[in-house]
Amino acid sequence: MKLVFDKADLVKSVGIAMKAVSGKTTMPILECILIDASSNVIKFTSNDMELGIETIVTGMILERGIVALDAKIFSEIVRKLPDNQVTIETDENLVTTITCEKAKFNIPGQSGEDFSYLPILETSDCVSISQFTLKELIRQTIFSIAANENNKLMTGELFEIKDNTLRVVSLDGHRIAIRRIELKDSYPDRKVVVPGKTLNEISKILSGEMDDQIDIYFSENHIMFKFDDTTVVSRLIDGEYFRIDQMLSSDYETKVTINKKEFLSCIDRATLLVKEGDKKPIIIDIQDGAMELQINSAMGSMKEEIDINKEGKDIMIGFNPKFLIDALRVIDDEEISIYLVNPKAPCFIRNEEESYIYLILPVNFNSVR
Amino acid sequence: MKLVFDKADLVKSVGIAMKAVSGKTTMPILECILIDASSNVIKFTSNDMELGIETIVTGMILERGIVALDAKIFSEIVRKLPDNQVTIETDENLVTTITCEKAKFNIPGQSGEDFSYLPILETSDCVSISQFTLKELIRQTIFSIAANENNKLMTGELFEIKDNTLRVVSLDGHRIAIRRIELKDSYPDRKVVVPGKTLNEISKILSGEMDDQIDIYFSENHIMFKFDDTTVVSRLIDGEYFRIDQMLSSDYETKVTINKKEFLSCIDRATLLVKEGDKKPIIIDIQDGAMELQINSAMGSMKEEIDINKEGKDIMIGFNPKFLIDALRVIDDEEISIYLVNPKAPCFIRNEEESYIYLILPVNFNSVR
Numbered sequence: 001m002k003l004v005f006d007k008a009d010l011v012k013s014v015g016i017a018m019k020a021v022s023g024k025t026t027m028p029i030l031e032c033i034l035i036d037a038s039s040n041v042i043k044f045t046s047n048d049m050e051l052g053i054e055t056i057v058t059g060m061i062l063e064r065g066i067v068a069l070d071a072k073i074f075s076e077i078v079r080k081l082p083d084n085q086v087t088i089e090t091d092e093n094l095v096t097t098i099t100c101e102k103a104k105f106n107i108p109g110q111s112g113e114d115f116s117y118l119p120i121l122e123t124s125d126c127v128s129i130s131q132f133t134l135k136e137l138i139r140q141t142i143f144s145i146a147a148n149e150n151n152k153l154m155t156g157e158l159f160e161i162k163d164n165t166l167r168v169v170s171l172d173g174h175r176i177a178i179r180r181i182e183l184k185d186s187y188p189d190r191k192v193v194v195p196g197k198t199l200n201e202i203s204k205i206l207s208g209e210m211d212d213q214i215d216i217y218f219s220e221n222h223i224m225f226k227f228d229d230t231t232v233v234s235r236l237i238d239g240e241y242f243r244i245d246q247m248l249s250s251d252y253e254t255k256v257t258i259n260k261k262e263f264l265s266c267i268d269r270a271t272l273l274v275k276e277g278d279k280k281p282i283i284i285d286i287q288d289g290a291m292e293l294q295i296n297s298a299m300g301s302m303k304e305e306i307d308i309n310k311e312g313k314d315i316m317i318g319f320n321p322k323f324l325i326d327a328l329r330v331i332d333d334e335e336i337s338i339y340l341v342n343p344k345a346p347c348f349i350r351n352e353e354e355s356y357i358y359l360i361l362p363v364n365f366n367s368v369r
Numbered sequence: 370m371k372l373v374f375d376k377a378d379l380v381k382s383v384g385i386a387m388k389a390v391s392g393k394t395t396m397p398i399l400e401c402i403l404i405d406a407s408s409n410v411i412k413f414t415s416n417d418m419e420l421g422i423e424t425i426v427t428g429m430i431l432e433r434g435i436v437a438l439d440a441k442i443f444s445e446i447v448r449k450l451p452d453n454q455v456t457i458e459t460d461e462n463l464v465t466t467i468t469c470e471k472a473k474f475n476i477p478g479q480s481g482e483d484f485s486y487l488p489i490l491e492t493s494d495c496v497s498i499s500q501f502t503l504k505e506l507i508r509q510t511i512f513s514i515a516a517n518e519n520n521k522l523m524t525g526e527l528f529e530i531k532d533n534t535l536r537v538v539s540l541d542g543h544r545i546a547i548r549r550i551e552l553k554d555s556y557p558d559r560k561v562v563v564p565g566k567t568l569n570e571i572s573k574i575l576s577g578e579m580d581d582q583i584d585i586y587f588s589e590n591h592i593m594f595k596f597d598d599t600t601v602v603s604r605l606i607d608g609e610y611f612r613i614d615q616m617l618s619s620d621y622e623t624k625v626t627i628n629k630k631e632f633l634s635c636i637d638r639a640t641l642l643v644k645e646g647d648k649k650p651i652i653i654d655i656q657d658g659a660m661e662l663q664i665n666s667a668m669g670s671m672k673e674e675i676d677i678n679k680e681g682k683d684i685m686i687g688f689n690p691k692f693l694i695d696a697l698r699v700i701d702d703e704e705i706s707i708y709l710v711n712p713k714a715p716c717f718i719r720n721e722e723e724s725y726i727y728l729i730l731p732v733n734f735n736s737v738r
């Protein structure tokens with residue numbers, strides 16, 4: 001095999017393929033990127049058995065062939081080469097020579113025989129949205145998936161298509177994040193749970209441009225994303241997702257409108273006094289025209305007042321400050337509305353159209369105060 | 370005590386004082402910054418018993434007093450306050466209230482009684498240089514002090530004044546770094562060993578401006594730096610520093626002139642194939658007009674040629690690539706000269722005026738090749 005690339009093309013494509021390379025594994029082949037130039041295009045493939053990525057690379061094929069290279073070394077070499085043409089050549093023992101200007105690397109290659117190619121999805125069932133939109137949907141929900149694997153379904157996000165709406169949901173037992181967008185067409189109903197890891201990785205390689213499209217395909221066990229020169233295939237998480245609609249309610253006793261940035265900086269300041277892992281709640285006292293935030297810990301205490309608009313009853317309620325911070329950070333609106341019922345019922349941060357809904361359970365503060 | 374500051378002044382001064390706050394200690398008072406407004410200026414002092422810093426803070430004294438505050442909490446609160454006027458007030462129990470706009474923090478304070486003030490140096494023996502120069506002297510030598518404490522003297526740097534020259538030296542048993550500058554005046558001879566930690570911390574608070582001066586005072590056991598509104602006092606390391614002059618020689622068999630950036634990138638690429646802690650040398654083969662660099666490891670091999678100017682004999686010599694990288698990174702010259710004798714003798718990277726000299730011991734590569 002003998003291939004010639006521009007360094008910049010190589011860096012970009014290796015960067016994409018790296019996202020599905022297994023970090024820790026007992027199978028060395030999963031730590032490789034497969035360079036497949038057996039036809040008239042060059043493809044880089046990586047696959048950690050959950051997530052697989054295939055990307056077409058701009059380059060010249062001087063001699064066809066296939067080789068699997070250790071992804072970490074290959075990517076580091078490529079990144080550190082001078083900005084010029086790069087030649088990749090393998091001999092009969094799969095020893096691979098990477099040459100650029102006067103630099104010449106030799107690294108061992110493996111045959112592609114044991115390599116797992118991406119599964120082929122027999123489906124034409126596809127939804128098109130902009131890369132920008134998908135990236136935003138992920139950013140605005142991914143923080144509330146569960147970190148531990150105790151409940152596998154909580155480590156993924158629900159992608160639900162109904163008529164012409166896509167709804168993305170994540171939850172971890174203390175909070176729910178929901179983002180909803182209108183689709184251009186109407187599609188058959190679909191409910192799948194996509195692993196959080198897949199969404200994190202794909203979000204890193206999306207351009208984030210409004211004008212770049214991404215096609216999303218669904219099959220029984222897989223979801224496939226096609227965009228630019230890249231195909232990403234991921235397993236789905238098995239099982240029926242939580243019924244969240246019965247947890248959502250539009251009744252409320254108190255509605256607060258507040259400047260998001262002010263609210264966020266204030267909670268941010270308050271958390272200085274809370275050590276990692278300590279479960280001190282922030283206590284919010286809502287009255288006409290003003291909200292007082294208060295936190296008490298072994299390190300000290302903090303009090304701050306913020307101007308608000310209030311409709312309905314006065315209320316005093318406690319929250320884990322991290323949950324408020326996580327939600328506030330991803331909301332782009334300058335002003336937000338918070339809906340409350342009583343100190344034991346969840347609060348909702350949502351906009352008029354309900355394109356986003358963040359449900360957060362309160363903390364009982366009488367016992368900890 | 371009641372003081373009023375601009376947030377920006379407070380942030381700056383707390384940042385300076387933080388540099389001498391003890392990280393781990395059994396004496397809580399060493400984790401504090403002392404706010405001393407007992408006279409008509411406000412001073413922040415910190416002291417970890419090795420290194421002490423005192424800085425004068427711009428602010429208004431509404432009521433005189435002294436309080437010691439936990440440095441970490443105090444600095445975090447100050448940094449996260451809104452950009453506005455900050456009031457710091459203590460009550461009779463030393464509970465300290467920090468107020469800014471509508472935010473109000475209460476943290477416990479301690480009396481300043483147990484606090485160790487900076488030692489007073491009875492000396493007028495002082496050298497003046499620009500902050501830029503001191504910062505550069507430190508940056509260009511600090512990397513070759515020893516990391517471990519087996520030999521205390523190696524963890525510091527020699528500051529040697531002779532006539533009108535200041536020479537700064539560091540060494541770790543494998544290499545020596547020397548920087549020399551001319552002073553404007555002639556001073557009495559001086560040889561002191563300054564702890565590396567002191568130099569690292571001071572270098573972070575120096576402005577680095579050519580026009581800003583710093584005065585350096587010496588006493589039997591201490592060195593003192595005075596600049597802007599800040600005084601830094603550090604203990605010296607006891608003992609006689611190594612006699613380095615007998616290790617320096619200007620004889621050579623081979624002189625190589627090379628583009629620094631090319632040489633550095635090439636070694637940088639080669640080290641990709643060396644795992645952390647692995648002692649693979651880079652082998653350099655110097656011939657007329659070209660130098661070939663080569664490295665072989667379990668991960669693969671790399672070869673690269675660089676154009677050079679050579680005087681004298683051909684030579685093949687091995688080095689720990691990290692030592693070459695460390696020295697090359699801090700040299701600002703575009704072209705550098707390397708002086709070699711034989712594969713077992715140290716090499717010297719130095720300029721004509723010898724304002725810098727980097728001595729690096731070679732590695733025996735026959736045994737490891």
